[in-house]
Amino acid sequence: MAATQTAEFVVVRPEQDLVASNLEPFHQTLQDLVKQGKVHLAIDLAKVGIIDSKGLAVFLMCHKSVSAAGGRLVVLTTDADFKHLFHVMRMDQHFTVAESL
Protein backbone atom coordinates (compact mmCIF):
# COMPACT_ATOMS: atom_id res chain seq x y z
CA MET A 1 0.00 0.00 0.00
CA ALA A 2 1.43 3.35 -1.04
CA ALA A 3 2.47 5.68 1.77
CA THR A 4 4.42 8.94 1.54
CA GLN A 5 5.77 11.34 4.13
CA THR A 6 4.93 15.07 4.09
CA ALA A 7 6.28 17.61 6.55
CA GLU A 8 3.71 16.59 9.15
CA PHE A 9 1.75 13.60 7.90
CA VAL A 10 2.27 10.14 6.55
CA VAL A 11 -0.21 9.86 3.68
CA VAL A 12 -1.62 6.37 3.14
CA ARG A 13 -3.20 5.71 -0.24
CA PRO A 14 -5.33 2.54 -0.37
CA GLU A 15 -5.57 1.34 -3.94
CA GLN A 16 -8.70 -0.75 -3.66
CA ASP A 17 -12.12 -0.60 -2.04
CA LEU A 18 -12.18 -0.60 1.75
CA VAL A 19 -14.47 -3.61 2.20
CA ALA A 20 -14.22 -6.54 4.59
CA SER A 21 -12.41 -8.82 2.14
CA ASN A 22 -9.69 -6.20 1.48
CA LEU A 23 -9.24 -4.63 4.89
CA GLU A 24 -6.36 -6.62 6.35
CA PRO A 25 -3.49 -4.90 4.45
CA PHE A 26 -5.03 -1.49 5.16
CA HIS A 27 -5.48 -2.27 8.84
CA GLN A 28 -1.96 -3.72 9.04
CA THR A 29 -0.37 -0.70 7.34
CA LEU A 30 -2.02 1.69 9.77
CA GLN A 31 -1.13 -0.49 12.75
CA ASP A 32 2.52 -0.68 11.66
CA LEU A 33 2.75 3.09 11.17
CA VAL A 34 1.39 3.78 14.65
CA LYS A 35 3.83 1.27 16.14
CA GLN A 36 6.65 3.17 14.38
CA GLY A 37 5.47 6.34 16.07
CA LYS A 38 3.89 7.78 12.93
CA VAL A 39 0.76 9.17 14.53
CA HIS A 40 -0.11 12.05 12.22
CA LEU A 41 -1.81 10.05 9.51
CA ALA A 42 -3.70 11.08 6.38
CA ILE A 43 -5.75 8.54 4.43
CA ASP A 44 -6.25 9.52 0.80
CA LEU A 45 -9.40 7.95 -0.70
CA ALA A 46 -8.66 8.97 -4.31
CA LYS A 47 -8.57 5.35 -5.48
CA VAL A 48 -11.32 4.01 -3.21
CA GLY A 49 -14.76 3.40 -4.69
CA ILE A 50 -16.62 1.64 -1.87
CA ILE A 51 -16.37 1.68 1.92
CA ASP A 52 -18.41 -0.87 3.84
CA SER A 53 -19.32 -0.88 7.55
CA LYS A 54 -16.13 -2.64 8.60
CA GLY A 55 -14.15 -0.21 6.48
CA LEU A 56 -15.71 2.63 8.43
CA ALA A 57 -14.81 0.84 11.65
CA VAL A 58 -11.12 0.92 10.70
CA PHE A 59 -11.25 4.72 10.46
CA LEU A 60 -12.65 4.90 13.99
CA MET A 61 -10.04 2.42 15.27
CA CYS A 62 -7.29 4.43 13.60
CA HIS A 63 -8.62 7.64 15.11
CA LYS A 64 -8.52 6.05 18.57
CA SER A 65 -4.97 4.81 18.10
CA VAL A 66 -3.47 8.04 16.80
CA SER A 67 -5.32 10.36 19.17
CA ALA A 68 -4.29 8.23 22.16
CA ALA A 69 -0.69 8.66 21.00
CA GLY A 70 -1.02 12.43 20.60
CA GLY A 71 -1.46 12.40 16.84
CA ARG A 72 -4.38 12.98 14.54
CA LEU A 73 -6.15 11.51 11.56
CA VAL A 74 -7.14 13.37 8.42
CA VAL A 75 -9.20 11.74 5.66
CA LEU A 76 -8.64 13.16 2.20
CA THR A 77 -11.42 12.94 -0.36
CA THR A 78 -13.01 15.06 -3.07
CA ASP A 79 -15.92 12.62 -3.41
CA ALA A 80 -19.19 14.29 -2.36
CA ASP A 81 -20.70 10.92 -1.40
CA PHE A 82 -17.83 10.06 0.94
CA LYS A 83 -17.88 13.53 2.50
CA HIS A 84 -21.61 13.20 3.05
CA LEU A 85 -21.22 9.71 4.48
CA PHE A 86 -18.64 10.82 7.07
CA HIS A 87 -20.89 13.76 7.95
CA VAL A 88 -24.12 11.75 8.37
CA MET A 89 -22.25 9.16 10.44
CA ARG A 90 -20.90 12.07 12.53
CA MET A 91 -17.40 10.71 12.00
CA ASP A 92 -16.26 14.17 10.93
CA GLN A 93 -16.67 15.15 14.58
CA HIS A 94 -13.86 12.73 15.46
CA PHE A 95 -11.41 13.42 12.65
CA THR A 96 -10.95 15.95 9.88
CA VAL A 97 -12.33 15.25 6.41
CA ALA A 98 -10.67 17.49 3.83
CA GLU A 99 -9.95 17.64 0.12
CA SER A 100 -6.21 18.14 0.61
CA LEU A 101 -3.64 18.72 3.34
Add this chain to the structure above:
Amino acid sequence: MSLENQEIITEFVLESQAHLADIEHQLRAIEAGGANLDVDLVNTVFRAVHSVKGASGFIGLTTIGALAHALENVLNLMRNHDLVPTHEIIDTLLRAADALRGLIADVGQSNDVDPAAHVAALQGIIAGHTAPAVQASLQQTVLVPTGTGESLQISAHTLAVQQQLGHRLHVVECDLISDIQDKGRTPLALVRDLLSVGELLDSRLCCEDGGDLDHNMPGAMRFAVLIATGLDDVGLVAQGCDVSVDRVRPATGLPPT
Protein backbone atom coordinates in the same frame (compact mmCIF):
# COMPACT_ATOMS: atom_id res chain seq x y z
CA MET B 1 -18.61 11.77 -10.45
CA SER B 2 -20.74 8.84 -11.64
CA LEU B 3 -23.31 9.22 -14.42
CA GLU B 4 -26.04 8.52 -11.88
CA ASN B 5 -24.82 11.35 -9.65
CA GLN B 6 -24.60 13.73 -12.60
CA GLU B 7 -28.21 12.99 -13.45
CA ILE B 8 -29.31 13.53 -9.85
CA ILE B 9 -27.49 16.86 -9.66
CA THR B 10 -28.88 18.01 -13.02
CA GLU B 11 -32.36 17.17 -11.77
CA PHE B 12 -31.69 19.04 -8.52
CA VAL B 13 -30.58 22.16 -10.42
CA LEU B 14 -33.61 22.16 -12.72
CA GLU B 15 -36.08 21.58 -9.89
CA SER B 16 -34.46 24.15 -7.60
CA GLN B 17 -34.39 26.77 -10.34
CA ALA B 18 -38.09 26.14 -10.93
CA HIS B 19 -38.82 26.46 -7.19
CA LEU B 20 -36.95 29.78 -6.97
CA ALA B 21 -37.86 31.21 -10.40
CA ASP B 22 -40.33 33.74 -9.03
CA ILE B 23 -38.85 34.38 -5.60
CA GLU B 24 -37.87 38.01 -6.21
CA HIS B 25 -41.40 38.95 -7.27
CA GLN B 26 -42.87 36.93 -4.40
CA LEU B 27 -40.66 38.58 -1.77
CA ARG B 28 -41.49 42.05 -3.12
CA ALA B 29 -45.20 41.19 -2.92
CA ILE B 30 -44.69 40.06 0.69
CA GLU B 31 -42.96 43.38 1.43
CA ALA B 32 -45.83 45.33 -0.16
CA GLY B 33 -48.25 43.61 2.22
CA GLY B 34 -46.20 44.66 5.27
CA ALA B 35 -47.89 43.76 8.54
CA ASN B 36 -50.98 42.71 6.57
CA LEU B 37 -49.23 39.47 5.75
CA ASP B 38 -50.22 37.15 2.90
CA VAL B 39 -49.52 33.95 4.82
CA ASP B 40 -50.24 31.73 1.82
CA LEU B 41 -47.61 33.54 -0.20
CA VAL B 42 -45.02 33.28 2.61
CA ASN B 43 -45.86 29.58 2.88
CA THR B 44 -45.27 29.16 -0.85
CA VAL B 45 -41.82 30.74 -0.61
CA PHE B 46 -41.05 28.81 2.58
CA ARG B 47 -41.91 25.47 0.96
CA ALA B 48 -39.85 26.31 -2.12
CA VAL B 49 -36.77 27.07 0.01
CA HIS B 50 -37.45 24.03 2.21
CA SER B 51 -37.55 21.81 -0.90
CA VAL B 52 -34.17 23.15 -2.01
CA LYS B 53 -32.75 22.55 1.47
CA GLY B 54 -34.07 18.99 1.65
CA ALA B 55 -32.84 18.04 -1.82
CA SER B 56 -29.42 19.60 -1.23
CA GLY B 57 -28.97 17.42 1.84
CA PHE B 58 -29.70 14.35 -0.28
CA ILE B 59 -26.69 15.00 -2.49
CA GLY B 60 -24.30 16.54 -0.01
CA LEU B 61 -24.50 20.17 -1.18
CA THR B 62 -23.66 21.61 2.22
CA THR B 63 -23.30 25.30 1.33
CA ILE B 64 -26.62 25.39 -0.51
CA GLY B 65 -28.22 23.54 2.41
CA ALA B 66 -26.80 25.95 5.00
CA LEU B 67 -27.97 29.04 3.15
CA ALA B 68 -31.42 27.58 2.41
CA HIS B 69 -31.74 26.62 6.09
CA ALA B 70 -30.96 30.18 7.22
CA LEU B 71 -33.52 31.57 4.74
CA GLU B 72 -36.09 29.03 5.86
CA ASN B 73 -35.68 30.09 9.51
CA VAL B 74 -36.50 33.72 8.71
CA LEU B 75 -39.46 32.79 6.51
CA ASN B 76 -40.81 30.49 9.22
CA LEU B 77 -40.79 33.30 11.78
CA MET B 78 -42.50 35.53 9.24
CA ARG B 79 -45.33 33.12 8.50
CA ASN B 80 -45.90 32.71 12.25
CA HIS B 81 -46.26 36.51 12.57
CA ASP B 82 -43.13 36.70 14.73
CA LEU B 83 -41.43 38.95 12.15
CA VAL B 84 -42.87 41.80 10.08
CA PRO B 85 -41.46 41.94 6.51
CA THR B 86 -39.92 45.41 6.34
CA HIS B 87 -38.03 46.76 3.33
CA GLU B 88 -34.71 46.13 5.12
CA ILE B 89 -35.61 42.51 5.92
CA ILE B 90 -36.85 41.78 2.42
CA ASP B 91 -33.68 43.29 0.93
CA THR B 92 -31.59 40.89 3.04
CA LEU B 93 -33.78 37.96 1.96
CA LEU B 94 -33.44 39.00 -1.69
CA ARG B 95 -29.64 39.15 -1.46
CA ALA B 96 -29.57 35.70 0.17
CA ALA B 97 -32.01 34.28 -2.39
CA ASP B 98 -29.90 35.72 -5.20
CA ALA B 99 -26.80 34.11 -3.69
CA LEU B 100 -28.67 30.82 -3.38
CA ARG B 101 -29.64 30.91 -7.04
CA GLY B 102 -26.02 31.68 -7.92
CA LEU B 103 -24.82 28.67 -5.94
CA ILE B 104 -27.36 26.45 -7.70
CA ALA B 105 -26.31 27.78 -11.11
CA ASP B 106 -22.67 26.90 -10.30
CA VAL B 107 -23.50 23.81 -8.29
CA GLY B 108 -20.18 22.07 -8.95
CA GLN B 109 -18.26 24.77 -7.08
CA SER B 110 -20.93 25.55 -4.50
CA ASN B 111 -19.39 23.60 -1.61
CA ASP B 112 -16.24 25.72 -1.93
CA VAL B 113 -18.17 28.95 -1.31
CA ASP B 114 -18.44 30.35 2.21
CA PRO B 115 -22.06 31.45 2.85
CA ALA B 116 -21.19 32.93 6.27
CA ALA B 117 -21.91 36.58 5.35
CA HIS B 118 -25.42 35.83 4.07
CA VAL B 119 -26.14 33.43 6.94
CA ALA B 120 -24.99 36.05 9.46
CA ALA B 121 -27.18 38.70 7.82
CA LEU B 122 -30.20 36.39 8.04
CA GLN B 123 -29.42 35.53 11.66
CA GLY B 124 -29.05 39.27 12.29
CA ILE B 125 -32.66 39.75 11.17
CA ILE B 126 -33.78 37.28 13.83
CA ALA B 127 -31.58 38.85 16.52
CA GLY B 128 -32.64 42.39 15.68
CA HIS B 129 -36.32 42.09 14.86
CA THR B 130 -37.90 39.36 16.97
CA ALA B 131 -39.08 39.33 20.58
CA PRO B 132 -36.73 37.90 23.27
CA ALA B 133 -39.16 35.02 23.88
CA VAL B 134 -38.96 34.04 20.21
CA GLN B 135 -35.16 34.18 20.28
CA ALA B 136 -35.13 32.07 23.44
CA SER B 137 -37.29 29.42 21.76
CA LEU B 138 -34.74 29.20 18.95
CA GLN B 139 -32.09 28.18 21.49
CA GLN B 140 -34.19 25.43 23.08
CA THR B 141 -33.22 21.84 22.39
CA VAL B 142 -35.51 18.84 22.36
CA LEU B 143 -34.01 15.45 23.29
CA VAL B 144 -35.34 12.33 21.60
CA PRO B 145 -34.34 9.08 23.37
CA THR B 146 -32.91 6.19 21.39
CA GLY B 147 -33.58 2.59 22.33
CA THR B 148 -30.20 2.33 24.06
CA GLY B 149 -30.65 5.13 26.56
CA GLU B 150 -28.83 7.76 24.52
CA SER B 151 -30.42 10.81 22.93
CA LEU B 152 -30.74 12.47 19.58
CA GLN B 153 -31.48 16.16 19.57
CA ILE B 154 -33.04 18.91 17.49
CA SER B 155 -33.81 22.54 18.15
CA ALA B 156 -37.35 23.37 19.23
CA HIS B 157 -37.48 25.66 16.21
CA THR B 158 -36.64 22.88 13.76
CA LEU B 159 -39.22 20.65 15.44
CA ALA B 160 -41.87 23.37 15.03
CA VAL B 161 -41.00 23.75 11.35
CA GLN B 162 -41.32 20.02 10.74
CA GLN B 163 -44.60 19.83 12.64
CA GLN B 164 -46.04 22.73 10.67
CA LEU B 165 -45.08 20.95 7.48
CA GLY B 166 -47.12 17.98 8.71
CA HIS B 167 -44.04 15.79 8.95
CA ARG B 168 -43.72 12.89 11.39
CA LEU B 169 -40.50 12.19 13.25
CA HIS B 170 -39.16 8.66 13.46
CA VAL B 171 -36.07 7.12 14.99
CA VAL B 172 -34.33 4.54 12.80
CA GLU B 173 -31.80 2.42 14.72
CA CYS B 174 -29.79 -0.31 13.14
CA ASP B 175 -26.51 -2.15 13.48
CA LEU B 176 -24.18 -1.37 10.58
CA ILE B 177 -22.71 -4.86 10.94
CA SER B 178 -25.69 -7.25 11.29
CA ASP B 179 -28.32 -5.11 9.53
CA ILE B 180 -26.16 -3.64 6.76
CA GLN B 181 -22.77 -5.38 6.30
CA ASP B 182 -24.13 -8.91 6.73
CA LYS B 183 -26.87 -8.19 4.19
CA GLY B 184 -24.43 -7.05 1.53
CA ARG B 185 -25.29 -3.36 1.80
CA THR B 186 -23.01 -0.40 2.38
CA PRO B 187 -23.51 2.47 4.84
CA LEU B 188 -23.73 4.85 1.87
CA ALA B 189 -26.65 2.86 0.44
CA LEU B 190 -28.37 3.15 3.83
CA VAL B 191 -27.81 6.91 3.90
CA ARG B 192 -29.24 7.24 0.38
CA ASP B 193 -32.32 5.22 1.36
CA LEU B 194 -32.81 7.30 4.51
CA LEU B 195 -32.60 10.50 2.49
CA SER B 196 -35.11 9.17 -0.02
CA VAL B 197 -37.57 8.81 2.88
CA GLY B 198 -37.09 12.18 4.55
CA GLU B 199 -34.81 14.75 6.10
CA LEU B 200 -32.13 13.62 8.56
CA LEU B 201 -32.23 15.83 11.65
CA ASP B 202 -29.63 14.20 13.88
CA SER B 203 -27.68 10.97 14.10
CA ARG B 204 -25.28 9.02 16.31
CA LEU B 205 -22.85 6.20 15.65
CA CYS B 206 -21.64 4.07 18.54
CA CYS B 207 -19.22 1.17 18.22
CA GLU B 208 -19.79 -1.61 20.72
CA ASP B 209 -16.53 -3.00 22.09
CA GLY B 210 -14.83 -0.66 19.67
CA GLY B 211 -11.14 -0.37 20.37
CA ASP B 212 -8.09 0.91 18.58
CA LEU B 213 -6.07 -0.72 15.79
CA ASP B 214 -4.68 -3.33 18.21
CA HIS B 215 -8.17 -4.67 18.90
CA ASN B 216 -10.61 -6.77 16.92
CA MET B 217 -13.34 -5.25 14.81
CA PRO B 218 -16.24 -3.91 16.89
CA GLY B 219 -18.98 -6.46 17.52
CA ALA B 220 -21.65 -3.97 16.59
CA MET B 221 -21.90 -0.45 15.14
CA ARG B 222 -25.14 1.03 16.36
CA PHE B 223 -26.36 3.83 14.14
CA ALA B 224 -29.37 5.89 15.22
CA VAL B 225 -30.92 8.63 13.13
CA LEU B 226 -33.82 11.01 13.66
CA ILE B 227 -35.73 11.44 10.43
CA ALA B 228 -38.60 13.76 9.48
CA THR B 229 -40.90 12.46 6.79
CA GLY B 230 -44.38 12.79 5.37
CA LEU B 231 -44.84 9.07 6.03
CA ASP B 232 -46.66 8.28 9.28
CA ASP B 233 -46.57 4.51 8.90
CA VAL B 234 -43.59 2.83 10.52
CA GLY B 235 -43.77 -0.01 8.00
CA LEU B 236 -43.47 2.38 5.06
CA VAL B 237 -40.49 4.13 6.66
CA ALA B 238 -38.82 0.77 7.23
CA GLN B 239 -39.54 -0.27 3.67
CA GLY B 240 -38.12 2.98 2.32
CA CYS B 241 -34.96 2.57 4.40
CA ASP B 242 -34.75 -1.15 3.54
CA VAL B 243 -34.52 -2.16 7.19
CA SER B 244 -36.76 -4.46 9.21
CA VAL B 245 -39.80 -2.82 10.76
CA ASP B 246 -38.53 -3.35 14.31
CA ARG B 247 -35.68 -0.94 13.53
CA VAL B 248 -38.08 2.01 13.20
CA ARG B 249 -40.30 3.66 15.79
CA PRO B 250 -42.04 7.00 16.14
CA ALA B 251 -39.94 9.59 17.98
CA THR B 252 -40.91 10.00 21.63
CA GLY B 253 -40.33 12.79 24.11
CA LEU B 254 -41.62 15.50 21.76
CA PRO B 255 -43.68 18.38 23.13
CA PRO B 256 -47.30 18.46 21.89
CA THR B 257 -48.00 20.35 18.65
